[in-house]
Amino acid sequence: MLDTYRHKVVLIGDGAVGSSFAFSLLQSTNEVDELVLVDRTRSKAVGDAADLADITPLTNPVKIYAGTYEDAADADVVVITAGIPRKPGETRLDLVNKNTTILKSIIEPIVKSGFTGVFVISSNPVDILTTIAQRISGFPKERVIGTGTSLDSMRLRVLLSKKLHLSVNVIDALMLGEHGDTSFAAFNEITIGGKALNTITALSNTDKSEIEKAVHEAGSQIIANKGATFYGIAKCLSYITRAIIENRSLVLPISAPLDGQYGIKGLYLGTPAIINSQGIGQVVEYPLTSDEVKKMQQSAEAMHQVLAKIEI
The missing domain is CATH 3.90.110.10 (Lactate dehydrogenase/glycoside hydrolase, family 4, C-terminal)
Structure with a gap:
């Protein structure tokens, strides 16, 4: 049993980038004690949560589970990797309209949940979507970050x-x-x-x-x-x-x-x-x-x- 609360991270988008992020995070810090995976294909998030839980005896005790946007209410960080990936021959800017719509459908319910932490965006085109995420959320600019360069x-x-x-x-x-x-x-x-x-x-x-x-x-x-x-x-x-x-x-x-x-x-x-x-x-x-x-x-x-x- 953990004696003190450390940090809660919510991942939105449990695809190749998201699941790789979760794996990397669990291996690199002992300051997370709750990791929530949210994906439009819930079974993928359920499966990944169980798979990732198997490494915790060799890393740190972390509660990992499939959740919803409402789980962001008391999170410290929400990481967004959800979006349509770039196809061969397609530029990051070609993705902007498709992924803006997706981003809006994510940001609004997370803000409504009462989330007051930090957004970290990696969906492409990341500079534009980070700018848009801040505008949609209304958050102070320092609490919205993109992976940038x-x-x-x-x-x-x-x-x-x-x-x-x-x-x-x-x-x-x-x-x-x-x-x-x-x-x-x-x-x-x-x-x-x-x-x-x-x-x-x-x-x-x-x-x-x-x-x-x-x-x-x-x-x-x-x-x-x-x-x-x-x-x-x-x-x-x-x-x-x-x-x-x-x-x-x-x-x-x-x-x-x-x-x-x-x-x-x-x-x-x-x-x-x-x-x-x-x-x-x-x-x-x-x-x-x-x-x-x-x-x-x-x-x-x-x-x-x-x-x-x-x-x-």
Whole structure:
């Protein structure tokens, strides 16, 4: 029997991403004692809850069960992975209208339940849907988070490790902007073992373009080979959720609400932010070059054009 209450997490969408997130979360923290799985196919959630319960003797005692939106009433975090997945040849922006409708059908009853915690969104297009989720919920902006460029940044680190023949663990590098084709690498801020990349090696403009292109194409290549991407984003989700429930104050690249940073307002977009128990503790404005600021603003403009066409 647990002596003290720790944290309750509700997962909405128990597909490949959702179930991988749940598995990762249970393995990475002992601060969760209740995990609720909600899916339109209830039998899937029931089966996954039983399957996940089998690992708890080797991890931590957690109550895991299939539930409903009403279970979010006393939750600390609601993680939303539900949505129509991207098909081969389809962009994340192609999904916006379909997934906006789905998102609205989820957010409204959760808010009605009395939920006062933090929303974490990974459904695509994540920057737009996170912006929409905040508008629908009416929540303070710091209590709505999107996964943003967290996965893009991990892919950048992997590509740099291969290019430079170094461990990914010594590389600190971020992709910023849209989680999609307008994202870009902040090359001037990349460090290797704490030292600036440009003091260790010189990447040509061609190298940089090829690396960014590879990041943009990484998801499509995985989808072409196995039909979906889920391990990477699931790990990013569990890392963000852990930062919230453990009040870790980590700086992570997420979909964060911009209010003047980079000259952008009224939109969630990929940038570093401090993540703690309140959700977003602070948005960190990265020191970008003038060209990078232009790329950030171009990314924002692409998002604003889509948002302008959506009726909430």
